[in-house]
Amino acid sequence: xxxxxxxxxxxxxxxxxxxxxxxxxxxxxxxxxxxxxxxxxxxxxxxxxxxxxxxxxxxxxxxxxxxxxxxxxxxxxxxxxxxxxxxxxxxxxxxxxxxxxxxxxxxxxxxxxxxxxxxxxxxxxxxxxxxxxxxxxxxxxxxxxxxxxxxxxxxxxxxxxxxxxxxxxxxxxxxxxxxxxxxxxxxxxxxxxxxxxxxxxxxxxxxxxxxxxxxxxxxxxxxxxxxxxxxxxxxxxxxxxxxxxxxxxxxxxxxxxxxxxxxxx
Numbered sequence: 001x002x003x004x005x006x007x008x009x010x011x012x013x014x015x016x017x018x019x020x021x022x023x024x025x026x027x028x029x030x031x032x033x034x035x036x037x038x039x040x041x042x043x044x045x046x047x048x049x050x051x052x053x054x055x056x057x058x059x060x061x062x063x064x065x066x067x068x069x070x071x072x073x074x075x076x077x078x079x080x081x082x083x084x085x086x087x088x089x090x091x092x093x094x095x096x097x098x099x100x101x102x103x104x105x106x107x108x109x110x111x112x113x114x115x116x117x118x119x120x121x122x123x124x125x126x127x128x129x130x131x132x133x134x135x136x137x138x139x140x141x142x143x144x145x146x147x148x149x150x151x152x153x154x155x156x157x158x159x160x161x162x163x164x165x166x167x168x169x170x171x172x173x174x175x176x177x178x179x180x181x182x183x184x185x186x187x188x189x190x191x192x193x194x195x196x197x198x199x200x201x202x203x204x205x206x207x208x209x210x211x212x213x214x215x216x217x218x219x220x221x222x223x224x225x226x227x228x229x230x231x232x233x234x235x236x237x238x239x240x241x242x243x244x245x246x247x248x249x250x251x252x253x254x255x256x257x258x259x260x261x262x263x264x265x
Contacts, residue, residue: 022070024080025063025087033088036107037100042088043108044080047073051117052263053105054080055125057147059188061087064122067249071256072120079117081108083128085184092180096187098124098196102131106139118263119143122248123220126213127196130228133206134198144259146213146247149224150198156224158217169193203231210235211262215243215250236262 030044044062052072056064062080072078083101085091105128109117118141121129126148133140149156154163168189177183210232214225216239229237238258240247248255 022066023063024066024069025061025082031088034108034111036104036111038093039084039089039091041084041104041108042082046078046080047076049076051109051112051114052076052078053109053117053119054078055101055105055119055121055128056081056083056086057123057125058192059086059185060123063087065120065248067252068120068256071252072260075260076118079108079112079114081105083125085187092183094183094187096191098127098131098191099135101128102135105132106136109139115139116141120248120259121145121148123147123245124192127198130198130203130206131196133208133210134202137205137207140208142209142211142263142265144211144213144262145228146255147215147218147220147245148212148228149220150196150200150227152193152195152197156221158219158221161219165193200227200231203228204233206232207234209262209265211238211259212236213238213240213247213259215240215245215247217242217244218247219245 024044027044030046031042032045033040033042046069054065054069056062061082065080069078069080082089084104085096116139119129119132121143126145129143129145130148133143156162177186212225212229212235214220214222222239226237229235240251240254243250
């Protein structure tokens with residue numbers, strides 16, 4: 001799946017220069033707020049064609065997806081979303097879940113009059129993509145999910161990571177939080193500390209063709225990635241060689257080429 005022709009690298013280089021000129025995540029010309037489910041959810045839209053939704057990871061924003069936006073915007077209508085409580089999508093409520101964020105995506109699509117779309121999700125965004133496929137199956141045409149886990153225990157992460165998070169949790173759990181940023185940061189920490197909670201049986205309901213991705217040195221354990229792949233009947237698996245968690249950034253040209261080919265199958 002890694003065979004590329006030189007033209008692709010030239011194209012990606014040109015698109016990389018474009019990405020440097022556009023302030024993805026802070027581009028008023030492409031940005032729009034939608035009144036969704038009690039908050040103002042921020043999006044940026046690029047290109048024309050078949051709709052493609054991009055979902056970033058925990059604590060990130062549309063800017064996290066900047067490496068791949070130019071490539072896909074040349075062929076698709078790219079809808080990049082700042083997830084609830086992240087980026088420009090402010091949410092002061094005290095609860096947060098992947099299910100809430102999946103429902104937000106479905107609501108955005110309804111507002112945009114988009115019946116179904118392809119979806120690329122990274123990390124927490126990959127989990128949201130899976131939840132969207134389970135909760136709103138008609139909204140998903142094809143999905144690519146990279147770096148997603150199923151549940152939040154030591155089996156989900158590379159050796160030692162969960163234990164370090166446990167130390168952080170114990171050190172921080174009783175600290176007072178007075179500012180909105182402190183409260184929001186803790187809410188985002190708890191999101192990944194307590195969630196997701198997806199069973200293998202839950203995955204059986206996903207019917208959309210799914211490309212399940214991880215790096216061979218990912219933060220997420222390869223066991224979780226393989227379990228996701230094995231429990232979606234329509235799934236394909238791609239373990240990206242020589243890659244950590246940021247597959248779409250560390251191997252942008254490969255990522256764009258392989259995912260694009262999958263979406264067009």
